[in-house]
Amino acid sequence: MSGATDLLSTGLPREADPSAAAGSHWRDWIVLLKPRVMTLVVLTGAIGLYAAPVHVQPFVAAVAILCIALATGGAGAINMWYDRDIDAVMRRTAARPVPAGRVAAGDALGYGVALSVISVALMWLATNWVAAASLAFSIFFYVVIYTMWLKRSTPQNIVIGGAAGAFPPIVGWAAATGRIELLPVLLFATVFFWTPPHFWALSLYACKDYGRAGVPMLPVVRGARHTRWQILVYTLVLTAVSLAPAVLHLLGPLYLLAAAVLDAGFILLAWRVLRDDQAADGTSLTGDKPARRAFRFSLLYLAVLFAAVPLDQALFPGG
Ligand code: HEM
Numbered sequence: 047m048s049g050a051t052d053l054l055s056t057g058l059p060r061e062a063d064p065s066a067a068a069g070s071h072w073r074d075w076i077v078l079l080k081p082r083v084m085t086l087v088v089l090t091g092a093i094g095l096y097a098a099p100v101h102v103q104p105f106v107a108a109v110a111i112l113c114i115a116l117a118t119g120g121a122g123a124i125n126m127w128y129d130r131d132i133d134a135v136m137r138r139t140a141a142r143p144v145p146a147g148r149v150a151a152g153d154a155l156g157y158g159v160a161l162s163v164i165s166v167a168l169m170w171l172a173t174n175w176v177a178a179a180s181l182a183f184s185i186f187f188y189v190v191i192y193t194m195w196l197k198r199s200t201p202q203n204i205v206i207g208g209a210a211g212a213f214p215p216i217v218g219w220a221a222a223t224g225r226i227e228l229l230p231v232l233l234f235a236t237v238f239f240w241t242p243p244h245f246w247a248l249s250l251y252a253c254k255d256y257g258r259a260g261v262p263m264l265p266v267v268r269g270a271r272h273t274r275w276q277i278l279v280y281t282l283v284l285t286a287v288s289l290a291p292a293v294l295h296l297l298g299p300l301y302l303l304a305a306a307v308l309d310a311g312f313i314l315l316a317w318r319v320l321r322d323d324q325a326a327d328g329t330s331l332t333g334d335k336p337a338r339r340a341f342r343f344s345l346l347y348l349a350v351l352f353a354a355v356p357l358d359q360a361l362f363p364g365g
Pocket residue numbers: 082083084086087090138192203204207208210211212237241244245248345348
């Protein structure tokens with residue numbers, strides 16, 4: 047895979063720097079795991095585990111959460127190995143260890159595969175096959191379905207591919223119970239419908255980067271105005287889905303209150319993003335301030351909404 051002549055659909059050379067691996071720092075091996083994204087992914091997985099109506103031994107719970115972290119990191123490293131050509135031409139990602147030449151592409155791949163295999167095997171040993179299989183499936187989905195296939199081929203890439211990042215609540219619940227039930231499926235759906243507004247808000251102001259790299263993200267292909275409408279539409283769907291656990295009495299009033307406040311905030315920010323298309327082509331004249339705000343709020347939204355689940359269960363057992 048390491049030849050400079052190996053071209054992908056983006057038309058860019060696969061190897062950004064064939065002389066890679068000169069002097070990696072330990073920090074590079076952490077960066078390969080996408081640690082900041084990992085924190086939120088792990089939070090949703092851990093809450094999936096703690097929301098389950100069974101007692102899990104603290105050591106087993108800790109190992110299961112570690113496995114979700116290792117899987118997310120391993121998948122992230124494989125993603126950075128595969129995407130090294132497009133990462134090299136995007137300002138946001140050019141300094142990553144592989145495109146910057148500090149870690150050899152093959153080493154990043156080996157590292158990612160090793161962590162992925164260890165995470166699934168350990169999950170199986172520590173918990174059960176349902177948790178291990180759903181963890182393996184989420185790695186497969188992120189690496190093969192999203193990174194290798196959809197990301198470079200369709201503007202719907204993150205809608206379908208976003209499912210990968212939505213699996214952890216199911217994995218966590220399965221680690222505790224060995225089963226997949228309605229509440230974790232609703233939590234999956236919440237992350238699934240949260241992903242488009244989360245990412246498209248960012249892509250509105252990182253759009254030039256994606257265009258340069260030949261990645262068919264929605265604003266590149268369909269323009270900013272269409273993307274603004276899609277952000278609002280998905281935020282409204284997210285509102286319905288996030289309220290469902292309370293409406294179905296799986297969770298109680300504290301969760302309902304948190305979801306209602308967060309949904310109202312997200313709808314307001316998505317509305318402001320829609321109103322920010324002052325130029326004729328739907329681009330912003332404000333430096334995309336509303337989109338930046340909506341992206342930042344998306345992170346707060348998911349963290350607070352998920353934190354409300356165990357709090358609600360503790361204060362209002364029985365929903
Ligand atoms: C296909 C789905 C997704 C895509 C394409 C996506 C894309 C991105 C991008 C491009 C960034 C900016 C990173 C940067 O500034 O370098 C970002 C940030 C972030 N994403 Fe996502 N994301 C997705 C799903 C998720 C999911 C499922 C989670 C967690 C549950 C998540 C959590 C985060 C967090 C915590 C950040 C902030 C990281 C930071 O502070 O640097 N994302 N996302």
